[in-house]
Amino acid sequence: MKLSIYNWSGALLLLMLTLSGCLKDNSNKDVKPINEITISDTTAVAAVLQFDTLTVKPDIKESIPVGDKGLVYEWSIHQNDSEDAYPVYILDSTRYLHQSIRVKPGIYRLIYKVTVKASGVSYFKFFDLKVINRFSEGWLVMEDLAGKTDMTIILGTDTSFHHIFTELNKDYVLNNPLQVATTNHYGEKSVWMFGADNAIELEYTQMTKLTDYTSWFWETPAVFHPQKFRQINTGVYILINNGLLHARFAGGFPGDVKYLNTLPFPGGKGDDYYFSSYTGVGPQPYTDEKTPYTAFFYDTKSKGFVYLSGASLIPSLVAFSAPQAGGYFDMRNIGLDLLAMDQGNAPYLNNAIFKDNSNIYLYQIDANRSDPAIAKKLITGDAPELSTFSKMTSSRKLQQIYFLVNNNIHLYDIPSGKARVIKAIPAGEQVTYLQCTGNDVMVGTWNGTEGKLYRYKISPLGDFQDVKVFTGFGKIVSMTYKAA
Template structure:
C-alpha cells in the first residue's frame, strides 16, 4: 500500500512539472506564403535564340503581405533528362536568376526542362517551391526541312511552326559550310525513340544530318555505321519498325537493290551483310521502298518488294532474311504481281499502300494492306487507278486517313478514291507559271505530346513548286492543303515563298 502511495505522489509531481513547463513556451506565428502567376498545368514552349522566358510571380505572405524585400529568390532550370537526386542534383549549378522576376533569354539545347522558383524567408530561412515545366525548341530541333538545289549543291531551308497560325522561316542553313554534298536527291526522316535518322541522300553519298544543327559532314556519313565500312553508301529507301517484340529493325535499300538491316535494340549495332535473299536462299533485287507500321501493333512485319520475281515480301520480327508475304482473310490480289512497284506509303492509321505499274499495259494498280501484330497481315484494298494523264504520272501520294491516292502528271495533281474505283480521278491542283516539284503526306510518328493541330499536319497534302524563270534562290513555294472527306475540294492552309529550287520536303520530328 505504501509503494502505491509513493508512486501516486511521483506521477502527480511529474504531471504538475510538465504542465508548468508548457506554460513557459513563447508561440510565434509562422509566415505562410502563397505564390501565383506561374502556370503548372502546361509547358512553357520557347524557341532557343529567339524567345525570352518572362515570369512575374506574385508573392503574398500571411505576415508580410506583398513585401517582396522580405525574401530571397532562386530560379532553377534543370534538363528533364538529368538523372540527379538530392544533394547530387543540388551540387550542380542550375540557378539562372536570383531576382524575383525572371527575364531569361533562352539559349538552351532543345528538350524538356523541369524548373522551380524558390522563395526563402530572410528571417526564418523557410523555403517555398513553385515547380513548372518548359519545352525548348530550336529552328533545327524540329520543323519542315526544305531541300533545295543550288547549282548542283544542296541547300537546306526550315519552316518552323511556332503555333497553328504563326511560322518562322530559316533560309540556307548551310551557307557557311564548306562541305560539298553534290546534287541533292531527297530527304528521309526515320524516327527512332533512341536516335532517329535524318538522312540526306545526295550525289556524294548518304549522310545522317547532325542531331543539333542538321549539318552534313564526313563525320556523319552513313557508311560509318556499316560493319564493312564501304567507301560510300547510296541509300534509296529507309524504314524503321516501331513496335517489335524481338528486333527493332532499321532497314535500308541502296541503289544497287541490296537490302540491309540494323537491330537498333542493340547498343552500337551496325548494318551488316546484305539480306536480299528470300528465306536466305534465293537472291533478289529489292525495290527502293520500305513499308512499316506506325500504330501499336507489336511484332508487325516490314513490307518489302522483290523486283526480280515481282512479289511482295515481308521481314518478320526476329527473322534474318525476308520471306514471301502471307495474308490472312479475304484474298483480293496475288502476292506474285508481275508488276513494277512505283510507290509505297506507310500511314499513321496502320495502312500500307503500294502503287504498282503493269509493264505490259502501262496501267497502275493500288494495293492496300495492314501489317497486323505477329505477322497476321490483311488485304484491304485493290483495284486499278483510272484517270487522265496516268501514262505521264511521275509521283504518287496516299492520304493517311482516307483511301485517296493523289498523282502528279503533266504538271497537274489528280485525286482518286480507292473506295470507289469505278470513278475516274479528278484534277484538283495546277499552278500557272509554276512547275510542281513534289506532292506528299508526312506521317507524324514520334510519341511526343503533340497538340491536335500538330497531329493534323500529317493529313495535309504538301505541294512544292518552283516558279518558272525565277531566281533559283527565291522561286520555291511550299503549300499545304487540308483534304476533306467525300472527295471535297482541297482547302489551302498555308503558303510559304522565298525558298530555293525545291527538291524535297520532309518533317524532322522532335527528339533525338
C-alpha cells in the first residue's frame, strides 16, 4: 500500500513540472533595446600650438537614431605627462569641438564623451594630443585689471594672446602689478613678475608659477614693497625693496644663490637711505672695461649717487670720488629731485632728469668713464613747455629724448635744446606706459575701460613714421621682450 501511494505522488509531481514548463514566459515583455553609439574620427590632429583653436568633427553612428535632442556631449582634456595631479578641463558641450586650447605645453589626452539621455549610458573616444609652446619669443605686456595682474604676449607676427597669466595660473592671484622682467643666467632663463607686496618667478617656457619672493633671500625682508628689479649683467641681479638695495651675485661656484641682506650705505650710514627706483648700469665685472661702476643709484635722502662695486664676490655700495677739475657736477651731491632716468644712445650712457623749484635739468652720466659726469644742461631754458612733463624715455640711437606733456609726445633734441610735438594722443586716452626699445617707441594708453598699445616706428631723424595699434588690454603697466 505504501508503495502505491509513493508512486502516485511521484507521477503527480512530474505532471505538474511538465505542465509548468509549457507555460508562456512574459517576464521580459517590457525590456526596450538601448541606443548603442559608435564613435569614429579622421579629423583630429596629433599636435596643436598653445592657444590655437582645435577643431574635431567625429562621426557618430546610432543603433536607434535620436540625434542631438537625445544625446549629451562633453569634451575634456587632461595631461598625461605630469607627475603631479593635474585637473581635467572641460572644453565644450557641443557635438563638434572648436575651441582654443589654453593649457600649458605637454602631452595630453583629449576625451570625447557622448551620453544617451534615455538610458544614461556614456560612450567615449580618446585622442592623443601634444600641445606645443608658442610663446618662445615676443613682447610680454603686464596689465592691471581692477587691481589684479594679467599678461598678454605679442608674437613676432603681431598676433596677440591675452590673459595668458590667468589662463595658465588659474589658482594664483598677483595683486597690483608693477613690473615684468626676464633674465638669462648662464643659459637658465626665467620670467619675473612683481606686484605691490608680492613677486613670483615663472617657468620660462610654460609660463607657470615656480617660486615666490619668500624663497629668494637668505633672510626674507620683514617689509616687501618692490620698486625695481634688474639683471645688470650675466651674474648679478639687483632688487630695490622699500628703498633699500639687495643684490644677488652668482658665478661658476656651487651652492644656493640668493639675495643678500640690505647693502649698507657708505660712510657708516647703514640703512639710512632710500633709493629712487631708477637704476643706471655700468660695465660687467672682469670684462676689461674702464670702471668698477656695475650699477649706480640715487639716494633721495642725501640727494646724491652711489655705485655698486662688482669687482669682488662681496658686493658693496661705494661712494664716488670727488669730481675732477672742471667736472660738470659732483656725483656725490646733486642736491635736486630725480624725476626720471633712462639709457641713452650708448650702452653705459644715462640721461637723468632733475628738477629744482622752477626748472628741469638734464644730467648725462657715462658709467664707463672714471669721471662719469659728462654733461649738464638746463632743459627749460630753451624748452619751457617741458617743465610739466609726466613721462620720458630716451632714444637708443640718437641724442634725443621723448617727453609726454599734456597728452602730447614731444621730441627733445639734446644738442640744440629744442623741443617739438611729434604725436598727439587721442582724446580720452591716458598714457600709462612709455618706452623706447631701439627702433620703436611703445605707448600704452587707458580710456577707463580698455588699454591700447601703440608701436611707433622711429624715422632716422627720430620722428614717428608709422604705427601699429594693438587693442584688448587692461591698463598697461610694464613690458619686456622674451627672447627664444
